[in-house]
Amino acid sequence: MAKADTFKRGVHPPESKGLTSGNSIKKVKLPKKVVIPLSQHIGAPAKAEVAIGDVVKKYQLIGSATGFVSAPVHASVSGRVVAIGDFLHPSGRMVSSVIIESDEKDEGLALNENPDFMGLTPDSIKSLISNAGIVGLGGAAFPTNVKLSPPKEKPVDVVIINGAECEPYLTADHRLMVEQPNDIVNGLKLIMKAVGVSKGYIGVEKNKPDAIEKMKKASEGEADIEVRPLTVKYPQGAEKMLIKAVTGREVPSKGGLPMDVGAVVHNVGTALAIYEAVRYGKPLIERVVTVTGKGVREPENLMARIGTLVSDLVEECGGLSDGAVKVISGGPMMGFAQWSLDVPVVKGTSGILILSEDEFTSNDEYFACIRCGRCIDACPMGLNPSMLSILSEKGFFEETKEYNLFDCFECGSCAFVCPSKRPIVQFVRLAKSQTKPG
Amino acid sequence: MAKETKEKQLVVSVSPHVRDEESIAKIMWSVNFALFPALIASFYYFGPRAMIVTLLSIVSSIGFEYAYQKFVGKKTTINDGSAFLTGLLIGMNLPPQLPFYIPVMGSFVAVVLVKQLFGGLGYNIFNPALVGRAFLLVTWPKLMTTWKEPSAAFVGLDAKTTATPLGILKEEGISKLLEEFGTKNDLYISLLTGHRAGSLGETSAIFLIIGGLYLLYKRYITWHIPVSFVGSVAVIAWIFGGKGALFTGDPLIHLMSGGLMLGAFFMATDYVTCPSIRKGQIIFGIGCGALTMLIRLKGGFPEGVMFAILLMNCFAPLIDRGVKPKLFGEVKAVKK
Numbered sequence: 063m064a065k066a067d068t069f070k071r072g073v074h075p076p077e078s079k080g081l082t083s084g085n086s087i088k089k090v091k092l093p094k095k096v097v098i099p100l101s102q103h104i105g106a107p108a109k110a111e112v113a114i115g116d117v118v119k120k121y122q123l124i125g126s127a128t129g130f131v132s133a134p135v136h137a138s139v140s141g142r143v144v145a146i147g148d149f150l151h152p153s154g155r156m157v158s159s160v161i162i163e164s165d166e167k168d169e170g171l172a173l174n175e176n177p178d179f180m181g182l183t184p185d186s187i188k189s190l191i192s193n194a195g196i197v198g199l200g201g202a203a204f205p206t207n208v209k210l211s212p213p214k215e216k217p218v219d220v221v222i223i224n225g226a227e228c229e230p231y232l233t234a235d236h237r238l239m240v241e242q243p244n245d246i247v248n249g250l251k252l253i254m255k256a257v258g259v260s261k262g263y264i265g266v267e268k269n270k271p272d273a274i275e276k277m278k279k280a281s282e283g284e285a286d287i288e289v290r291p292l293t294v295k296y297p298q299g300a301e302k303m304l305i306k307a308v309t310g311r312e313v314p315s316k317g318g319l320p321m322d323v324g325a326v327v328h329n330v331g332t333a334l335a336i337y338e339a340v341r342y343g344k345p346l347i348e349r350v351v352t353v354t355g356k357g358v359r360e361p362e363n364l365m366a367r368i369g370t371l372v373s374d375l376v377e378e379c380g381g382l383s384d385g386a387v388k389v390i391s392g393g394p395m396m397g398f399a400q401w402s403l404d405v406p407v408v409k410g411t412s413g414i415l416i417l418s419e420d421e422f423t424s425n426d427e428y429f430a431c432i433r434c435g436r437c438i439d440a441c442p443m444g445l446n447p448s449m450l451s452i453l454s455e456k457g458f459f460e461e462t463k464e465y466n467l468f469d470c471f472e473c474g475s476c477a478f479v480c481p482s483k484r485p486i487v488q489f490v491r492l493a494k495s496q497t498k499p500g
Numbered sequence: 501m502a503k504e505t506k507e508k509q510l511v512v513s514v515s516p517h518v519r520d521e522e523s524i525a526k527i528m529w530s531v532n533f534a535l536f537p538a539l540i541a542s543f544y545y546f547g548p549r550a551m552i553v554t555l556l557s558i559v560s561s562i563g564f565e566y567a568y569q570k571f572v573g574k575k576t577t578i579n580d581g582s583a584f585l586t587g588l589l590i591g592m593n594l595p596p597q598l599p600f601y602i603p604v605m606g607s608f609v610a611v612v613l614v615k616q617l618f619g620g621l622g623y624n625i626f627n628p629a630l631v632g633r634a635f636l637l638v639t640w641p642k643l644m645t646t647w648k649e650p651s652a653a654f655v656g657l658d659a660k661t662t663a664t665p666l667g668i669l670k671e672e673g674i675s676k677l678l679e680e681f682g683t684k685n686d687l688y689i690s691l692l693t694g695h696r697a698g699s700l701g702e703t704s705a706i707f708l709i710i711g712g713l714y715l716l717y718k719r720y721i722t723w724h725i726p727v728s729f730v731g732s733v734a735v736i737a738w739i740f741g742g743k744g745a746l747f748t749g750d751p752l753i754h755l756m757s758g759g760l761m762l763g764a765f766f767m768a769t770d771y772v773t774c775p776s777i778r779k780g781q782i783i784f785g786i787g788c789g790a791l792t793m794l795i796r797l798k799g800g801f802p803e804g805v806m807f808a809i810l811l812m813n814c815f816a817p818l819i820d821r822g823v824k825p826k827l828f829g830e831v832k833a834v835k836k
Contacts, residue, residue: 073520075520306828312829387511394518397517399513400512415517424511429621433774434776444827446776466827477515477519479520481523482524483519483523485513485514487514
């Protein structure tokens with residue numbers, strides 16, 4: 063079979079990565095206060111393990127997992143718990159959170175290092191990952207240990223590390239690959255060991271030649287690991303598109319999972335977190351966040367503690383520029399617009415994008431669908447977004463299922479190309495909320 | 501700084517937060533632009549009269565759109581270029597020498613009855629310009645089929661009346677056509693450049709093709725409809741177009757006469773009234789081609805492009821329902 067290096071359809075939004083792609087990851091100064099939501103992942107929220115007034119150390123468990131699909135959370139600074147209650151979350155909802163005032167000492171619990179980390183059994187690797195509170199850092203924030211434990215009837219034979227970073231503007235994964243390639247490769251090897259597979263891929267879009275080179279160098283001599291340069295196209299980094307590009311396999315529609323085609327995909331940031339958790343016993347308390355856009359004065363890639371408020375990060379980057387109009391948690395294609403800067407960085411926050419007036423397109427006005435078919439040509443899932451949006455707009459929610467509504471993962475390619483500027487993703491979400499799969 | 505930051509009013513809306521630069525207006529004005537070479541040619545062949553007819557169609561289309569939207573209290577959309585386009589297409593689909601009320605009537609039917617009463621751009625079932633022309637054809641059949649010779653362009657009203665090449669071909673056969681135009685090559689050249697009788701904007705195949713290629717290059721249209729439409733006309737003309745024996749027809753005459761190029765590049769490809777799925781567009785194009793040739797060879801009219809497209813407009817929603825794009829990860833139903 064011919065080796066594909068991409069998927070069908072998709073779009074080419076302006077990359078706009080030059081603002082930060084050359085900037086090394088910078089440590090942020092210690093925040094005075096962190097807001098740590100108990101739910102930063104898909105699944106059951108963690109249960110608070112601290113009370114108001116408690117003194118906590120960095121790395122200390124403050125919320126424990128409450129089921130298989132759940133993840134613990136840890137203190138990202140040392141200090142005192144000053145409040146536990148509902149706080150604004152980047153998803154736009156209010157989420158129960160633990161608020162810690164930093165004592166500015168940054169004292170951490172002693173961590174248990176495993177010098178022989180490659181000799182650990184799959185089960186102990188998985189439990190270290192699970193205890194460290196690691197979730198998918200690409201944005202979806204699915205608990206990582208669940209993805210590492212496929213059921214027996216779904217044999218997995220490849221692990222793919224997702225370094226596509228197809229969202230415009232974001233460069234967090236890019237910088238990690240350039241700066242810590244060996245750690246990422248070690249993370250990949252640990253994942254391969256944990257799921258018991260012998261083939262690992264690292265998929266990187268060709269617009270990051272320096273990252274491709276570094277990853278190739280880091281995986282030299284590893285016969286089982288292959289770096290795969292991928293066509294630059296959005297949404298190349300979507301799990302299903304990446305699997306298609308690397309293996310040629312298509313995850314089945316109607317709720318199929320990567321494991322149905324023998325694949326497990328993890329983001330480069332997740333691979334790094336896995337390495338640090340297994341080798342050093344380090345819980346997930348920080349991540350790389352690209353703070354970018356023309357709405358911020360000095361765009362940077364920042365290593366930020368989980369729970370740091372966006373306002374602190376913006377200040378770190380020289381503040382908002384005069385034309386700033388929109389603040390997005392995540393990238394421009396799938397991120398969430400924020401109405402306040404008092405919102406924390408969570409485990410799934412890959413970037414904070416601040417758009418200025420000249421980068422901004424107003425969504426205020428849209429027109430009737432003229433059936434030009436551009437959205438159909440753009441949809442990576444082979445859907446008919448035009449029909450989905452028309453049916454949803456008119457309230458025919460049940461009928462949207464005939465057009466495979468639930469196969470849409472809301473990448474936004476359709477709305478990106480729509481000449482009528484229709485909010486197609488919003489119509490799809492509306493329909494999803496008004497009907498049930500099946 | 502932090503204080504200032506907090507006082508800022510932020511815009512909150514659903515993703516995606518960036519959009520590409522295309523808009524309805526940009527696309528519509530590009531289509532208008534693509535028609536200009538053929539339009540200029542029509543002024544050259546048919547003179548000031550062609551200019552007036554086209555101008556009247558455009559102005560009245562825009563006027564009716566504005567007046568209707570004002571009347572029902574809708575926001576006006578005359579700047580999006582679609583009313584201009586409807587007017588331009590009506591003008592280009594008319595014989596050059598008509599009483600001035602005729603283009604105005606055509607525009608009224610197209611813009612008010614076919615487009616606005618159905619809900620405006622995006623909701624109309626039929627191509628407005630073509631229904632406008634069909635209305636004029638059945639209401640004033642004589643005026644709408646009185647053709648003038650292009651050579652007499654600048655003489656004005658006393659230009660010689662003649663038949664269109666397709667009319668001659670239908671009524672009197674290929675020999676008469678060659679008698680009029682000279683050799684076969686002369687005929688081809690006349691058809692290609694537009695030196696022939698016909699609707700004022702349809703005669704110049706070459707300039708219409710140039711405009712069509714521009715739209716293909718800009719990706720405002722895809723090859724599917726023009727190629728399947730023109731291709732099926734060529735094949736059917738070759739098979740059935742000859743006198744007596746099969747496979748003796750002359751496809752080139754059929755390709756370059758009548759309104760085929762104008763129809764295939766600019767009217768059948770109207771987004772709103774054609775299927776939006778590419779595979780379906782091929783079915784649509786073949787349907788247009790087959791109906792065109794059915795009318796040209798067997799029907800009562802010498803030309804069939806207009807009715808072919810209008811009939812296929814009826815099928816567009818059905819085609820879109822039946823033809824689906826290939827779903828990613830489609831699970832084939834297991835046969836039992």
